[in-house]
Amino acid sequence: MHLSWKNGAVFVVLTLIGAPWYWGLLWPDDRSLLFGMPTWAATAILASFATSCYTAWLLRTPWDSERDSSEGEP
Amino acid sequence: MNPELLPFNYIELAFIAVYMLSLVAVGWWAYRARRDSTLKDFYLAGNGIGFIALLLTLYATQYSGNTLFGFSGRAYHIGYSWAMSIHFMTAIVVFYLAFAPKLHAHARRHSFITPTDYLDYRFQSPAINLLATLLMVVAISNYLLAQLMAMGRALEGLTDKVDPAQAYIWGVLSLALIIVIYETLGGFRAVVWTDVMQGSVLLVGFVILLVMVFLQFGSLESATKKLWAEELAAKHEAQGTEAQQHLAAESAGAKPAYKIKESRVGPPSPERSREWFSYILAVGIGGALYPQAIQRIYAARSATTLRRSLAVMAFLPLTTTLVALIVGIVGAANFPGLEGAQSDKILTVICHQIQSTTLGRWLVVVLFSGILAAIMSTADSVLLSISSMLSKDIYGRFLAPHADQRQITKLGKRCSWVIISIVAPLAIYFGLREDTSLVKLLDRKFDLLLQLAPAFIIGIHWRRMRAGPVFAGMAAGLIVALPIAFLTERGKLYGIHPGLYGLAVNLLISCGGSLLPEGAAREGAAEHVIESKTL
Numbered sequence: 001m002h003l004s005w006k007n008g009a010v011f012v013v014l015t016l017i018g019a020p021w022y023w024g025l026l027w028p029d030d031r032s033l034l035f036g037m038p039t040w041a042a043t044a045i046l047a048s049f050a051t052s053c054y055t056a057w058l059l060r061t062p063w064d065s066e067r068d069s070s071e072g073e074p
Numbered sequence: 075m076n077p078e079l080l081p082f083n084y085i086e087l088a089f090i091a092v093y094m095l096s097l098v099a100v101g102w103w104a105y106r107a108r109r110d111s112t113l114k115d116f117y118l119a120g121n122g123i124g125f126i127a128l129l130l131t132l133y134a135t136q137y138s139g140n141t142l143f144g145f146s147g148r149a150y151h152i153g154y155s156w157a158m159s160i161h162f163m164t165a166i167v168v169f170y171l172a173f174a175p176k177l178h179a180h181a182r183r184h185s186f187i188t189p190t191d192y193l194d195y196r197f198q199s200p201a202i203n204l205l206a207t208l209l210m211v212v213a214i215s216n217y218l219l220a221q222l223m224a225m226g227r228a229l230e231g232l233t234d235k236v237d238p239a240q241a242y243i244w245g246v247l248s249l250a251l252i253i254v255i256y257e258t259l260g261g262f263r264a265v266v267w268t269d270v271m272q273g274s275v276l277l278v279g280f281v282i283l284l285v286m287v288f289l290q291f292g293s294l295e296s297a298t299k300k301l302w303a304e305e306l307a308a309k310h311e312a313q314g315t316e317a318q319q320h321l322a323a324e325s326a327g328a329k330p331a332y333k334i335k336e337s338r339v340g341p342p343s344p345e346r347s348r349e350w351f352s353y354i355l356a357v358g359i360g361g362a363l364y365p366q367a368i369q370r371i372y373a374a375r376s377a378t379t380l381r382r383s384l385a386v387m388a389f390l391p392l393t394t395t396l397v398a399l400i401v402g403i404v405g406a407a408n409f410p411g412l413e414g415a416q417s418d419k420i421l422t423v424i425c426h427q428i429q430s431t432t433l434g435r436w437l438v439v440v441l442f443s444g445i446l447a448a449i450m451s452t453a454d455s456v457l458l459s460i461s462s463m464l465s466k467d468i469y470g471r472f473l474a475p476h477a478d479q480r481q482i483t484k485l486g487k488r489c490s491w492v493i494i495s496i497v498a499p500l501a502i503y504f505g506l507r508e509d510t511s512l513v514k515l516l517d518r519k520f521d522l523l524l525q526l527a528p529a530f531i532i533g534i535h536w537r538r539m540r541a542g543p544v545f546a547g548m549a550a551g552l553i554v555a556l557p558i559a560f561l562t563e564r565g566k567l568y569g570i571h572p573g574l575y576g577l578a579v580n581l582l583i584s585c586g587g588s589l590l591p592e593g594a595a596r597e598g599a600a601e602h603v604i605e606s607k608t609l
Binding site (some may be wrong): 003007011015018019020021023024030031033035036037038040041044045047048049051052053055056058059060062063064065066 | 154157158160161164165167168171172175176178179182293294295297298299302339340341342343344347350351354376377378381382384385386388389391392396403535
């Protein structure tokens, strides 16, 4: 269902982007702003939003137990 | 006037009092709505709860008073790095994906009431049942203590006419009494109905807070630029000082000892980044395994209801923890200088400023109701969960296996009163002494709850997982995690939660032990039993 290597990989990639461990290494003097906050923080929040969207997208699919319980229904 | 006080007038205090009493009325209606005296009716509201009720009770339970006070204080202290809070609250929903669908299906099929019911069904091991129950009770008892202390703290600043210590005591006692009354009257049904009220007030409170902060203090951009300018000025000053110290140290033949403070607007340091990942795993997994949250998975009326509620829950960190982050940042820009525990009062300081107009006063009253709602809704869920585990899992399973459901339900209600009678005086004692050392020592709930992960998250999918290794892994995880938690200075080792070290050992033993060849023969028999139960 939700447990698959593909889904796991998507969540890992989103987490690696969302936790900006790389920002200080790549752009140590960056002082740009996005949505009123430092760009690295906005990137982290956007990655979190993407995680929420992907989770909700996965949850649009009925679970096995829903299919089982609707088998006898007309 | 003290900016840490929010002096409400009598009309405003009466509004809060009416709101509190309405919760007791809801408890009475829930009592009238009961169908029978079964455990399922008292602890899971009979046939379960629908979409709106489930969503709001999950929301009100997951987001406590700590979200408003603690999270805004933390953002004030460490700045934008606290964006990690949005990640770890989202991670809770992500980890639900790993086990909630199957757990809900088993719970409906086998009428689970407590988290231990699942463990008993899956592993049939009294040792696992006992260890896991004690682990969960200890983990969330401290959570209850923290919520009661937060109730006292919330009320002590409401008036300048009463001594703060007295206000704290009355705050703890009165709110704890209200909770235990409506909870023992209506059980889970009362808790969910009050959660619907409290969750709604909390959501409105967060929106009001965001609007008030921007109206009063200007945009987020101006706050960020202000913080940046202050940090640059401090850095230049520090460099000047450092240069002087360097020259002085060189002439004295020693190393300069100046250290620049961590930036609130710059990207996280390597240690903070490790902490970020650690929080995502520790809170994501531990938060998904809160006993009160697991009972809400059981209580969902259908899988569709649960699935839709979780889909909405995935977005709620953006409406809640993000607001707390913004409040902390704006607070840091406008009210610098709060250190340590004082930074947790930044929300009160901001509300004090907003109270300057009549509209502002009433908005703060609604916001304050939301804060109380957040604290109480978490406390009532935790209290009900502890009473269910003590009465059903300890008394019903070990002490009186032949007790009927009516007896266990009755005992559960008495348990709630006994628990409150113990925890409320403790909250007063530690609150008045302003001694949080015990609370800090006990505040290892995620380190404890993480040790349940193999049994719940892996055990529900992997049929070969056996009781012996799971018990050994759980015990070893605790033995590894707790000394690290208590012996390290900041409760973490290299920025990583102790529970994660314990979980690594736990996984090695529980999964490795289940793969051992000598267990294969017995495992075959266990698989047969499990398959017959259509796991």
